[in-house]
Amino acid sequence: MKLTGAQALIKSLEMQGVEVIFGLPGGAILPVYDPIIDSPIRHILVRHEQGAGHMAEGYAQVTNRPGVAMVTSGPAATNIVTPLANAYMDSTPMVVITGQVATSSIGTDAFQEADTTGITMSITKHNWLITDASEVPEVVAEAFHVATAGRPGPVLIDMPKDVSNQMMDWYWPEAVDLPGFKPTTKGHPRSIQAAARMIKESKRPVLYVGGGVIRSGASSALLALAEKTGIPVVTTLMARGAFPDSHPLCLGMPGMHGNYTAVTAMQKSDLLITLGARFDDRVTGKLAGFAPEAKVIHVDIDPAELSKIRQADIPIVGDVRSVIEDLIEALDKGEAGEMAQFDLAPWISQIRDWQKRFPLTYDREGSGSGLKPQYVIETLSSLTPEGTILASGVGQHQMWASQYWRFEHPNAWVNSGGLGTMGYAVPASIGAKVGRPDKMVWAVDGDGCFQMTAQELVTASAERIPVKIALLNNAYLGMVRQWQEMFYDQRYSEVYLSPDLPDYVKWAEAMGCVALRVESPEEVAPAIEKANDINDRPVVIEFRIDSGEKVYPMVPAGATNDEIVLGPMFGGGQ
Amino acid sequence: MTNVGPAVVPMSLPGGRSARGLSHHVLSVLVENRAGVLARVAQLFSRRGYNIYSLAVAPTDDERFSRLTVVVDLESTPLEQITKQLHKLINVIKITEIDPADAVEQELLLAVVAADVSSRGQILELAGIFGAKVLDVGLERLTLALADTPEKLDGFTELIKVFGLIEVQRSGRVALAKLNRGGGRGGVSRGKAS
Ligand SMILES: Cc1ncc(C[n+]2csc(CCOP(=O)(O)OP(=O)(O)O)c2C)c(N)n1
Numbered sequence: 001m002k003l004t005g006a007q008a009l010i011k012s013l014e015m016q017g018v019e020v021i022f023g024l025p026g027g028a029i030l031p032v033y034d035p036i037i038d039s040p041i042r043h044i045l046v047r048h049e050q051g052a053g054h055m056a057e058g059y060a061q062v063t064n065r066p067g068v069a070m071v072t073s074g075p076a077a078t079n080i081v082t083p084l085a086n087a088y089m090d091s092t093p094m095v096v097i098t099g100q101v102a103t104s105s106i107g108t109d110a111f112q113e114a115d116t117t118g119i120t121m122s123i124t125k126h127n128w129l130i131t132d133a134s135e136v137p138e139v140v141a142e143a144f145h146v147a148t149a150g151r152p153g154p155v156l157i158d159m160p161k162d163v164s165n166q167m168m169d170w171y172w173p174e175a176v177d178l179p180g181f182k183p184t185t186k187g188h189p190r191s192i193q194a195a196a197r198m199i200k201e202s203k204r205p206v207l208y209v210g211g212g213v214i215r216s217g218a219s220s221a222l223l224a225l226a227e228k229t230g231i232p233v234v235t236t237l238m239a240r241g242a243f244p245d246s247h248p249l250c251l252g253m254p255g256m257h258g259n260y261t262a263v264t265a266m267q268k269s270d271l272l273i274t275l276g277a278r279f280d281d282r283v284t285g286k287l288a289g290f291a292p293e294a295k296v297i298h299v300d301i302d303p304a305e306l307s308k309i310r311q312a313d314i315p316i317v318g319d320v321r322s323v324i325e326d327l328i329e330a331l332d333k334g335e336a337g338e339m340a341q342f343d344l345a346p347w348i349s350q351i352r353d354w355q356k357r358f359p360l361t362y363d364r365e366g367s368g369s370g371l372k373p374q375y376v377i378e379t380l381s382s383l384t385p386e387g388t389i390l391a392s393g394v395g396q397h398q399m400w401a402s403q404y405w406r407f408e409h410p411n412a413w414v415n416s417g418g419l420g421t422m423g424y425a426v427p428a429s430i431g432a433k434v435g436r437p438d439k440m441v442w443a444v445d446g447d448g449c450f451q452m453t454a455q456e457l458v459t460a461s462a463e464r465i466p467v468k469i470a471l472l473n474n475a476y477l478g479m480v481r482q483w484q485e486m487f488y489d490q491r492y493s494e495v496y497l498s499p500d501l502p503d504y505v506k507w508a509e510a511m512g513c514v515a516l517r518v519e520s521p522e523e524v525a526p527a528i529e530k531a532n533d534i535n536d537r538p539v540v541i542e543f544r545i546d547s548g549e550k551v552y553p554m555v556p557a558g559a560t561n562d563e564i565v566l567g568p569m570f571g572g573g574q
Numbered sequence: 575m576t577n578v579g580p581a582v583v584p585m586s587l588p589g590g591r592s593a594r595g596l597s598h599h600v601l602s603v604l605v606e607n608r609a610g611v612l613a614r615v616a617q618l619f620s621r622r623g624y625n626i627y628s629l630a631v632a633p634t635d636d637e638r639f640s641r642l643t644v645v646v647d648l649e650s651t652p653l654e655q656i657t658k659q660l661h662k663l664i665n666v667i668k669i670t671e672i673d674p675a676d677a678v679e680q681e682l683l684l685a686v687v688a689a690d691v692s693s694r695g696q697i698l699e700l701a702g703i704f705g706a707k708v709l710d711v712g713l714e715r716l717t718l719a720l721a722d723t724p725e726k727l728d729g730f731t732e733l734i735k736v737f738g739l740i741e742v743q744r745s746g747r748v749a750l751a752k753l754n755r756g757g758g759r760g761g762v763s764r765g766k767a768s
């Protein structure tokens with residue numbers, strides 16, 4: 001069968017089981033948009049290419065399948081650079097296809113030419129410039145394999161226009177042959193035994209759980225390990241939902257805005273059992289003072305993460321689910337009675353004491369003007385159905401969402417962790433809803449973030465993707481304002497946005513959404529309930545929140561986690 | 575868009591020093607012979623803040639592969655991080671770490687030396703002692719070539735400097751692990767992982 005390169009590309013995506021492409025056409029990718037008309041693959045036309053990338057990420061975060069985005073060359077390719085960098089940081093599987101000028105024009109500064117493979121080299125797991133149509137099926141198969149195998153991440157295929165028009169003989173490769181890409185998935189048995197021994201000898205262990213647990217589908221294995229050993233669990237920002245918040249062993253989120261118990265349990269621990277986490281600086285605080293007495297067992301599928309930041313006593317390369325399963329077995333096998341002597345009661349009672357004395361809390365009476373953002377999120381969490389997916393932007397609202405939402409399931413939290421990309425929430429929530437149409441999808445967004453990517457609500461209206469946005473309007477780039485208040489003597493520099501410019505309700509309505517404005521606590525629940533009932537279009541609720549509210553606890557930048565500031569509710573911190 | 579062709583690229587990125595101190599280590603990296611591989615390796619070093627002291631690239635006897643010989647400066651980063659990050663490049667097939675103490679190394683030096691009638695004889699004598707070749711002869715200059723260990727090249731340069739060095743060029747180092755007298759070759763090879 002003779003196909004053009006463009007037809008082969010679409011057919012290859014079909015062979016990969018792709019159900020949806022997020023994209024926007026243009027000159028260099030034009031030939032590829034023609035066969036889309038005849039393909040069963042759904043195409044969602046975005047309003048900005050950054051939206052296409054974040055939608056693909058949101059889709060991937062809730063389905064654990066690679067999201068696919070397709071855009072043209074030059075400015076479109078550079079518009080999708082941010083999502084690539086974001087997906088690379090958060091290990092999100094994504095395949096991006098970019099158009100490129102004809103091979104004969106590459107290097108001549110042709111119209112809409114950009115060195116896309118060069119620009120994206122350090123923010124993709126790998127990228128390919130196709131130079132002959134016969135390579136298309138092979139490269140597509142390789143790209144999906146690389147995006148999903150080992151540590152997941154984004155890949156990019158650059159497709160020159162003449163290659164799209166070139167004829168090729170269709171084939172589909174039976175297997176992918178990449179001699180330089182052979183991820184190790186099985187943990188080394190001897191290391192796993194050593195880890196089991198170290199666990200049994202520990203007195204103050206903590207399961208330090210990162211996003212890798214979600215990517216590898218290891219939640220139920222983790223639950224089994226925690227329940228078997230009674231070891232408490234902290235879930236990082238990327239891992240919220242990997243272990244249920246309602247479980248007695250769940251301590252919640254550690255890190256810069258983590259709760260006191262999660263932060264302090266790690267700090268005082270004698271063994272961090274690190275599962276798919278990477279000792280990010282937002283978790284460790286000042287590294288030299290981080291968990292000074294802890295030994296480290298570190299499990300990751302990416303060997304380069306082991307001992308990159310913190311030296312591991314037992315490094316284990318492998319898929320975290322498979323390693324946890326093997327570890328449970330190894331714990332069973334050891335000498336009889338060992339497990340019986342493993343007594344965490346004093347540690348757990350210490351933890352319970354911290355939890356009682358230093359809970360996450362805020363000023364419920366609501367001094368100050370405007371709604372308490374924490375109250376909005378608590379209410380949202382309690383009024384939405386079990387399994388609701390929550391997306392978030394980046395800023396104070398993201399931290400409040402992570403602190404006050406109840407996370408019970410994996411793949412239900414869609415956020416930008418490593419890169420901290422403002423504007424993630426709206427497009428990512430749309431991608432999530434496309435991936436899981438059966439779930440209710442809410443996004444918590446900031447006014448600053450909303451202004452960066454709100455136009456994708458036009459996409460959502462046009463495509464009838466009923467996402468719901470809780471816009472926490474504090475009239476500020478709030479997180480930056482908080483730093484200026486606390487560390488720059490309240491000298492506010494370029495952080496004021498205004499509460500009513502733009503008029504968010506009018507704007508949302510103009511984009512085809514139902515829009516509500518909520519200013520008093522009594523209106524919060526009814527507005528959420530009203531939004532929950534709308535299923536044929538997007539909804540935006542603008543919550544007017546207290547501009548002065550800050551995120552606590554906080555470990556100031558550069559401080560150790562021992563210097564955690566609890567905030568005014570505990571009589572300290574401003 | 576060209577393949578990694580035969581090239582010998584001497585590089586001195588920030589931090590690279592002329593002294594071949596103990597902080598240098600040689601990585602022999604087998605890569606797929608494909609477009610852009612050299613760029614990927616170079617960008618990885620630059621983005622992660624690793625220092626390349628010198629780099630030599632050439633095809634191997636198997637045309638599917640090229641070999642990069644990278645002399646890395648270990649002051650900034652542990653070798654283990656560098657090799658692990660290199661391994662993450664899809665086009666990297668195999669990395670052999672060669673400790674300079676367990677390696678045979680060669681580097682090429684080309685030098686243009688001022689050589690008038692009075693000094694020419696002495697220069698040729700020195701060249702003879704070191705085994706350098708005369709590549710080109712001008713009225714008042716000689717171009718010499720010497721392939722040897724980096725230390726020998728240093729020594730030779732030191733001596734001919736006295737006569738007036740007009741131009742010097744050195745290639746990056748190429749190295750192989752010393753042969754194990756019991757059979758086989760030394761060096762620590764690392765297989766691939768994700
Ligand atoms: C693209 C981008 N630009 C700048 C920043 C720096 N930054 C982090 S949070 C923040 C403020 C976000 O404001 P808003 O969306 O209103 O959220 P709030 O903190 O007020 O809840 C800024 C500017 C960023 N993370 N991303």
Ligand SMILES: [Mg+2]
Pocket residue numbers: 446447448472473474475476477478
């Ligand atoms: Mg704000």
